[in-house]
Amino acid sequence: MIAVEVESLSKRFRRQTVRPYTTIKSAIVDIFRRRRSAEAESFEVLSGITFSVKQGQTLSIIGRNGSGKSTLLKVLAGIYRVDHGRVRVHGRIGALLELGTGFHPEFSGRENVLINGVILGLSKKEVRQRFDQIVQFAGLEASIDEPVKTYSSGMYMRLGFAVAVHADLDILLIDEILAVGDAAFQLKCFDKIAEFRQHGKTIILISHDLASVEQLSDEVLWLDRGVIREQGKPQRVINQYRCDMLGQEERTGLYGPHESDRF
C-alpha cells in the first residue's frame, strides 16, 4: 500500500529582485518609462523527483541547505503547486514545517490548539476531548493559557508536535524542527515516532541529525541541488553523503592541505 507517490516532480521559483512586490504606482510608472520589469528569472528548485513511500515506512530526506528539501515537503503538504509531474497522497497528511506552524502569536496556547487541531482535520469536539492529552504531552500545563508569543522556540515546537501527533494523521511530514526540543522531549518524540511506525503510519522526515536519521528511517533520500542524488538503505546513503561532504570541504580548502602549501 503506497502512501505517497511522487513522479517526475519539478518546481521553479521566481528569482526575487530587490523589490519583492510591485505596487500599482510602480506598475504605472513602469509603463510610462517604457520599462518592462525585467522578465523575472526563475530557477529550478526541484527537478525530476521520483520516489514513493509505502504505508508505515519512515523516509528521511537529507541534503545540504538549499537543496530543496523543505520545498519538497511543502509540495507534498499541498502548500506549493507542482509545475511538472505528479504527487499522489493516500491518507490524511499533516505537516510540521516551521516552528509555530499555524500559530497566531496574540492568542493563547489553548486557542491555538483548537485552531491547529481543526486545520489538521479534527472536529471541535475531538480537539476538546484530546486537549488534556495534548497539553500533557507537550508539558505546557502551566502556560497553556498564555499568549503564544511568550513561548520559547522549544515550547512552540512541543505544542505543534503534540497537536500533530494527536490528530489522526496517516502521514506526518516533519521538517528539521525536532532539533529544537530538549533531550527529554526528543526522547518523547522518538518514542512517539516509534509508536507511529507500530501503528502503520507513514513519516517523512527532514533532519541534519544523521545519527537519529540512521536509527529511525527505513529509507533515506539524498537531495542535492534539487535532484535525487541517492536513495536507499540509510547506512549506505548516509555514508555516501558524509564522504561527499568531506570531499567538498577539502576542495574548498577548509580542511584540505593545499592552502597552507602555498607558504
Next chain:
Amino acid sequence: MLAPFRELFAYRALIQILVARDLKARYRGSVLGLLWTLLNPLLHMGIYALLFSVYMRSATERYAVFLLCGLLPWIWFSASLMMGATSIVEGGSLLKKVFFPAHVLPTVTVTANFVNFLLGIPILFTFLVLYGVQMGLPVLLLPFIIVCQFAFTLGLTFMIAAVSVHYRDIPHILGHLLTFWFFLSPIVYPATQVPESYRFILFLNPFVPFVVAYQDILLYNVYPSPGVCGEMIGISLGVLLCGLCVFTHLRWSFAEEI
C-alpha cells in the same frame, strides 16, 4: 466551479472558529467591547444627520432612519473590503505552513463583518419603530437582499484580496476609493434627489441597487422594482463568479509571494 464552495463547506468549522476569534480580537482590550459595534453606526448617523438634516436642511423626512438604512449595509460592505484586502497577506503565516484553502481567509472577514451587521439590525428596527415608519410585507424580502449583498461583497473581497498580494498598495488606495464610493451612493441623500443629467453616475455604481432595495422595503414599504431586483441578482452572481475566478487563478502564487 463549485469546488471552492465545497472546500469552504468542508472547512466550516475552521471558518467558524476564525470568525469567533476575529470578533473576540476586535473587542479584546477595548473598554466598550461589543458595544462599539453598535455605537459606531449610531455615531456616524448622528454626525451625518446633524450635517445634512440640520445644517444643510435636507428635505428628506425622517432623515436619521433613512441614513441608517443605507449606512449599516455600507459599513458591512466597506469593512469587508478593507479588512479583506489584507486578509491573505496577514494570514500568510498560516498559509505558508499548513494546508487549507486560502478562500477561507476572505470568507472569514466577510462573515465576521456580517455578524456585526446582524447585530445592528435590531437597532435599525428600533429606530424604524421610534420614527413611526409603516412596515409591511416587503420587509420579508430582507433576507433575499442580504444574501445578494453577501455574494456581491464576498466576490469583490475575493478579487481584492487576491490582487492585493501582488500589488501591496491596493489597501491604501482602497481606503480613498471607498470614501468616494460612499458619497456616490445614495446613502446620505435619496436617489430621487439626483438631477436627471447626473443619474448615469447612479447607474454605473453597482452598490446602488442594494441601497435602493433596502430603503424601499424598510422605509417606503414598497417592493423594489423588478429592474432593481434583476440588477442585484445579476451583479451579485457576476461579481461572485469573477471574484472566485480571479482568486482561484492566483491562489498558488500566494505562498510564494507573502
